[in-house]
Amino acid sequence: MSTRRTLSAASAALVLAAAGCATPDSGLDAAGRHLDGRGPITYVQASDTAGVATKQVIETWNRRHPDQRVTLRQFSDVDELHDNLVHHFKAEDADYDVLGADVVTIAEYAAHRWLQPFKGAYTLDTSALLEQTVKTARYQGTLYAAPFMTDAGLLYYRKDLVPRPPRTWQELLGHCKIARERGMGCYAGQFAKYEGLTVNVAEAVAAAGGSFVKADGTTPSADTPAARKGLSLLVDAYRSGDIPKEAITYQEEESREAFEAGKLLFLRNWSYVYPLASSDGGSVVKGKFGVAMLPGVSGPGRTALGGQDNAVNVYSEHKATARDFLIYLQSPGVQRELLIKQGQSPVVKSLYHDKKLLDDPALGYLGALERSIATATERPVTPFYPAVTQAISQNAYAAIKGEKPVGKALEDIQAAILAATSEQ
Known part of the structure; x- marks a missing residue:
């Protein structure tokens, strides 16, 4: 699956404008609220990054968590998603809970304190993930996102x-x-x-x-x-x-x-x-x-590195559910399903050494991909x-x-x- 698309000049102008009128202190205050909040959440991403298998794993989550259902909302491409997110962040809007973001946008969103940091009691275990993918989710030493797919x-x-x-x-x-x-x-x-x-x-x-x-x-x-x-x-x-x-x-x-x-x-x-x-x-x-x-x-x-990281909107009111959903998306079973069904390159290290996967002719690139990721440079x-x-x-x-x-x-x-x- 190809997830690389351009961020337009219009997006650039929007970011520069947003930087001038955003209120980082409000994001700092919001980071301490609703950490135990549970309930239905909305997951947004660009339509060219979500295949049928993504929707299937969301359906599985919803069957298991009827009181914490996930609604998937998609935008036509990363430009439209990016611009919409910036508008929502500026309005301190809690409509979106989990954001599927191109890895290159994490620094931008984190710098404006629009993402919930994973620290203190609100943490994520990244030890099972490829190290380079975790780097894309950090900004100035703090983890702001959960690696979801890489390339x-x-x-x-x-x-x-x-x-x-x-x-x-x-x-x-x-x-x-x-x-x-x-x-x-x-x-x-x-x-x-x-x-x-x-x-x-x-x-x-x-x-x-x-x-x-x-x-x-x-x-x-x-x-x-x-x-x-x-x-x-x-x-x-x-x-x-x-x-x-x-x-x-x-x-x-x-x-x-x-x-x-x-x-x-x-x-x-x-x-x-x-x-x-x-x-x-x-x-x-x-x-x-x-x-x-x-x-x-x-x-x-x-x-x-290409790929997508998932992050939690700092203004979300259901952050506990959002974090659990991110952990679910990073689980080896889900990552394996997304690899097999829609060719999504996993962020879980163990899958690159899974004999059944390595023996699959359609996945003959996994060895070269792992080696390439290990020495990759971020954009x-x-x-x-x-x-x-x-x-x-x-x-x-x-x-x-x-x-x-x-x-x-x-x-x-x-x-x-x-x-x-x-x-x-």
Whole structure:
């Protein structure tokens, strides 16, 4: 299941406006109220993150807890969900109890004290979860959310043409002659001007040892030699033709379709591609591809984490029920069901070593996925993420297309991030 979508410029503007008029003290006060509250709750998330299996596990909960029923409300995409949540938070509204949020929005919501912190008597046990997923749920050392689903970028490769997957960019590019000889494109990811480009560029920069924002979440670090080296990997590959020209239009689905049609030797995409490429009737690569960690500069690279964390609205009146529901969603049985029925990558460590799951041909990516998650980098962790991702995608896109030098693109990203954080 693909859960990566863009946070729009409109969302960015809304966040910046909200930061100016929100009242963090009200959230601080609300955090101490209704910790023992029980009753019906509402769970909100984007419709593209909830499959049939999600609804089935909610139905199971409701049968077991008739007095604490969960109502699922869905929004068309993460943009609509994000904007609606901000409006509700500003109004100190308790209508939504549990929020299914893209991992990159946790810092934003937590910085405004819109999420119930898990500390003191109101805690969550995260010891059974993948460590990197727990990091996405923390902000400034405090746990504000419960990891629910995760994902990582993977390298899909034609194992019938390249028996061993490349570990470095140099090795990958060395195989591009195989693609040229067969009239194929060599490498593609998601290079259209949207959130997916931010992810691909962040991974390339991380592979070179760089980042766009420092650990404090507000200081830009885009204009650095490491960031220049990382972005140049993509720019140079596009200029040389190793990334085909049409890839500048690719989002997740377009790149998947190109790989399944036999048009690419290598593809960077999410785990949802594996079962589709293995079973789609039109897939010409069925049985002919493998999956590995993304390449780096001197060894395996680092993927950006995707996924969804669930959080409790600080203004909820039924926080005890909300927490119990989050614990239920993290249980191995529920996580296993969501993996098998809708391909949702689990956050529970033990499932990545479950023999029955590992023997399932449709889940042949689990080993590579676990290794990728273990070394993953988060997308820029900042309360100002919508503005940051807009700056990265717009300027990186211009650099890849040759409309702006790499150095100038990074200078402009640095300036845009600084401007966004300085307005607060």
